[in-house]
Amino acid sequence: MTSAAADWSVYDRPELRDSVSAMAGDGLREVLLGIDGMHCASCAASIERALAPLAAQVQIDVAARTAQLRFDPRQSSLSALLGAIEAAGFKPRVFAQDASLNRDRRAAREELARIGVAVLCAMQVMMLAWPTYGREASGIMAPMLALLRWTQWLLATPGVLYAGWPFFVHAARSLRARRVDMDVPIAVSLAIAYGVSAWRVLAGGGELYFDSATMFVMLLSGARWLEGRSRGVATGHLRRLLGARKLTATRVGAAGDETVALAQIARDDILRIAPGEAVPVDGRLLDDDAELDEALLSGEARPVQRHAGATLLAGSLNVGATAIRVRAEALGHDTWLAQITAVLNRAARERPPFQQTLDRIAGVFSLLILGLAALTAALWWPLSPEHALSAALAVLVASCPCALSLAGPLAFAAGSGRLARLGVLVARPRVLGRLAAVDTVIFDKTGTLTRMQPVVEDTELLGGARAGDSAARCLAIAAALERPFTHPIALAFRAYDRQLPVAALHSVAGRGISGRVEDVAYSIGADDGMLAPLADPAATAIVLRRDGRPLARFALRAPAREDAVAAVAALREQGCDVQLLTGDAEAPARALAQAVGIDHLRARMSPQGKLAHLRQLQGTGHVVMAVGDGINDAPLLAGADVACAMPQGAALAQAQADLLLVGDSLRPLTAAPALARVIRRRIVQNIAWALAYNAFVLPLAMGGVLLPWMAALGMSLSSLLVVLNALRLPRVEG
Amino acid sequence: MEILYLMIPLGVVLVAAAGAALIWAVRDGQYDDLDGVARRMPDD
Numbered sequence: 001m002t003s004a005a006a007d008w009s010v011y012d013r014p015e016l017r018d019s020v021s022a023m024a025g026d027g028l029r030e031v032l033l034g035i036d037g038m039h040c041a042s043c044a045a046s047i048e049r050a051l052a053p054l055a056a057q058v059q060i061d062v063a064a065r066t067a068q069l070r071f072d073p074r075q076s077s078l079s080a081l082l083g084a085i086e087a088a089g090f091k092p093r094v095f096a097q098d099a100s101l102n103r104d105r106r107a108a109r110e111e112l113a114r115i116g117v118a119v120l121c122a123m124q125v126m127m128l129a130w131p132t133y134g135r136e137a138s139g140i141m142a143p144m145l146a147l148l149r150w151t152q153w154l155l156a157t158p159g160v161l162y163a164g165w166p167f168f169v170h171a172a173r174s175l176r177a178r179r180v181d182m183d184v185p186i187a188v189s190l191a192i193a194y195g196v197s198a199w200r201v202l203a204g205g206g207e208l209y210f211d212s213a214t215m216f217v218m219l220l221s222g223a224r225w226l227e228g229r230s231r232g233v234a235t236g237h238l239r240r241l242l243g244a245r246k247l248t249a250t251r252v253g254a255a256g257d258e259t260v261a262l263a264q265i266a267r268d269d270i271l272r273i274a275p276g277e278a279v280p281v282d283g284r285l286l287d288d289d290a291e292l293d294e295a296l297l298s299g300e301a302r303p304v305q306r307h308a309g310a311t312l313l314a315g316s317l318n319v320g321a322t323a324i325r326v327r328a329e330a331l332g333h334d335t336w337l338a339q340i341t342a343v344l345n346r347a348a349r350e351r352p353p354f355q356q357t358l359d360r361i362a363g364v365f366s367l368l369i370l371g372l373a374a375l376t377a378a379l380w381w382p383l384s385p386e387h388a389l390s391a392a393l394a395v396l397v398a399s400c401p402c403a404l405s406l407a408g409p410l411a412f413a414a415g416s417g418r419l420a421r422l423g424v425l426v427a428r429p430r431v432l433g434r435l436a437a438v439d440t441v442i443f444d445k446t447g448t449l450t451r452m453q454p455v456v457e458d459t460e461l462l463g464g465a466r467a468g469d470s471a472a473r474c475l476a477i478a479a480a481l482e483r484p485f486t487h488p489i490a491l492a493f494r495a496y497d498r499q500l501p502v503a504a505l506h507s508v509a510g511r512g513i514s515g516r517v518e519d520v521a522y523s524i525g526a527d528d529g530m531l532a533p534l535a536d537p538a539a540t541a542i543v544l545r546r547d548g549r550p551l552a553r554f555a556l557r558a559p560a561r562e563d564a565v566a567a568v569a570a571l572r573e574q575g576c577d578v579q580l581l582t583g584d585a586e587a588p589a590r591a592l593a594q595a596v597g598i599d600h601l602r603a604r605m606s607p608q609g610k611l612a613h614l615r616q617l618q619g620t621g622h623v624v625m626a627v628g629d630g631i632n633d634a635p636l637l638a639g640a641d642v643a644c645a646m647p648q649g650a651a652l653a654q655a656q657a658d659l660l661l662v663g664d665s666l667r668p669l670t671a672a673p674a675l676a677r678v679i680r681r682r683i684v685q686n687i688a689w690a691l692a693y694n695a696f697v698l699p700l701a702m703g704g705v706l707l708p709w710m711a712a713l714g715m716s717l718s719s720l721l722v723v724l725n726a727l728r729l730p731r732v733e734g
Numbered sequence: 735m736e737i738l739y740l741m742i743p744l745g746v747v748l749v750a751a752a753g754a755a756l757i758w759a760v761r762d763g764q765y766d767d768l769d770g771v772a773r774r775m776p777d778d
Binding site: 144 | 739757
């Protein structure tokens with residue numbers, strides 16, 4: 001272990017400074033540190049003493065085990081503060097200053113506290129209200145009645161003003177924006193119920209609505225909380241990804257290990273990842289028998305075994321017993337993790353067009369209810385002012401269009417959360433509607449139905465071969481020609497590279513590569529059809545030529561994915577027509593199609609040909625989902641109704657897709673259309689329910705049949721029903 | 735029934751205590767992660 005001071009100095013570097021501390025005015029910087037081992041006030045006092053000479057301001061929270069510090073960067077440094085804390089016998093922890101994450105956590109706590117208070121108050125108020133119902137009959141004495149009424153007021157005050165405060169805040173915000181949404185009638189009815197009741201307590205007579213108001217707050221905030229939780233299921237994935245971000249890494253250098261900021265890491269640096277730590281960048285594993293938890297990235301919960309040469313993605317955890325070494329390949333925004341985060345952020349911002357329409361309807365509806373409530377009060381007033389108030393309250397409470405506003409977003413959120421856990425990220429939420437109608441699925445071949453990486457299955461020497469030309473030497477020459485390239489075919493030869501010198505490399509798109517190896521002219525490229533077909537029809541032939549004469553032929557074959565058969569069968573079971581479109585030759589494509597059970601096959605298709613085929617299908621009324629790797633088949637994906645990409649490596653954010661398959665499996669895809677159909681059905685059910693409920697309850701409320709407490713119960717139960725219905729998704733397994 | 739003059743204020747005090755305890759527990763973060771603890775157990 002190196003000295004402590006050297007470890008902390010990394011946090012003073014400019015690359016890291018702004019992610020751990022923030023400017024706080026007067027030239028001071030502010031930082032929030034976690035402190036392990038601090039349990040009591042005397043610990044806090046000793047830390048304060050240790051920091052006093054270095055920091056301008058120290059605020060220690062013993063319960064949260066944090067210290068908020070302000071320091072002058074000209075006189076002190078973060079590493080000095082951290083060193084002082086360590087010297088005092090405690091272990092400081094530096095957090096990424098993710099303000100929004102902290103804010104979300106505070107908001108979630110506050111919401112839970114409000115619900116708890118709402119429940120406590122509502123129960124108490126209802127108990128106290130019970131004896132006063134029909135008080136003429138029960139004959140309660142006046143002082144007791146007064147006590148009951150005043151106590152109700154006392155208990156309803158936190159129940160309405162603290163627990164129900166968010167409703168007032170939201171209503172005020174939407175009014176300031178010159179909108180009326182569903183919180184406006186809620187806030188108005190709460191204000192009327194509470195205000196009128198308080199006035200009647202003071203006046204000493206008249207019916208009280210404290211019970212209705214507190215119950216309304218309790219049930220409504222319960223429904224909101226459930227709603228928030230189900231949204232959280234979808235954003236929770238993103239949250240966990242963000243939480244997995246690291247700020248520093250251990251770099252293996254000539255002089256030993258050093259702790260560096262992520263921004264300092266360059267490509268090809270070698271990093272050491274201790275057991276239990278997260279991989280900080282995408283890279284290649286250098287050690288065998290590593291055990292990794294990649295649940296964040298693929299949804300696969302079991303640890304996976306990886307060997308030297310495997311690609312590790314930032315965010316996976318080293319759950320093995322030993323440290324592993326990784327050579328850095330993709331950094332910062334290029335890492336898989338950063339790209340998934342970007343895609344999910346983009347998706348979270350999108351509001352599907354149909355949702356915007358529903359929101360507008362809910363707004364108009366809220367306005368309508370306010371008008372109807374006023375009308376009800378006006379009509380009842382000449383008959384009985386007491387009853388007019390109660391009926392108007394019932395109208396406001398009963399027909400709040402909460403269910404209408406909840407119907408869509410909840411079902412969407414629950415659905416995309418479920419899909420994310422299966423390994424399908426919804427990059428564009430609006431696609432869920434079309435996904436439900438998919439009846440044709442077009443697969444690309446390489447990288448989707450097959451594994452991305454073909455292997456050399458067979459090497460065959462041809463007419464141009466001389467004595468001394470061996471299969472191994474031909475493979476080495478091919479590997480030399482393909483060395484600078486990274487497409488799958490080039491990678492297939494990498495294992496055979498013997499570092500032969502190569503010069504004058506030329507690559508002609510679609511024609512292959514030519515170059516000089518040990519000063520002899522070679523070229524490598526596709527079979528031009530002059531030779532007898534390969535023994536294995538599923539293999540792709542690559543021919544190596546010397547001075548234009550065929551020297552050797554390699555049979556390359558990408559093994560089919562283990563789960564392709566099951567995925568195709570499952571899609572067909574759902575009534576989808578499954579097709580294979582590929583640019584490959586007929587024979588290998590047909591062999592693959594037979595192996596995985598696809599009947600409809602088009603081989604030797606150009607990108608334009610694929611798109612034309614797609615347009616023709618769409619012209620005859622089919623809704624088409626295209627599945628590809630997201631790069632080579634971009635035109636096809638762009639034209640499809642639902643574009644599903646299975647991106648490999650770093651190309652995630654560029655993939656123009658609606659759905660992203662992030663696990664290395666096709667199975668989750670088969671669950672997606674079925675799930676989308678369920679989501680659509682839930683939305684329709686919810687909207688139908690909301691409309692029917694309001695149509696039924698509004699006349700009752702206006703007619704004065706429905707009392708405010710019944711309205712509160714009915715409305716809240718209606719919202720609850722909508723929430724639960726939206727969450728009631730089938731347990732599909734990927 | 736005179737006992738109610740004692741019991742009702744007492745009830746209010748108890749509710750206030752329960753509410754305060756709940757708010758403290760929630761703000762202390764005790765409800766932040768309800769299943770993480772159970773999952774972490776095998777790691778310790």
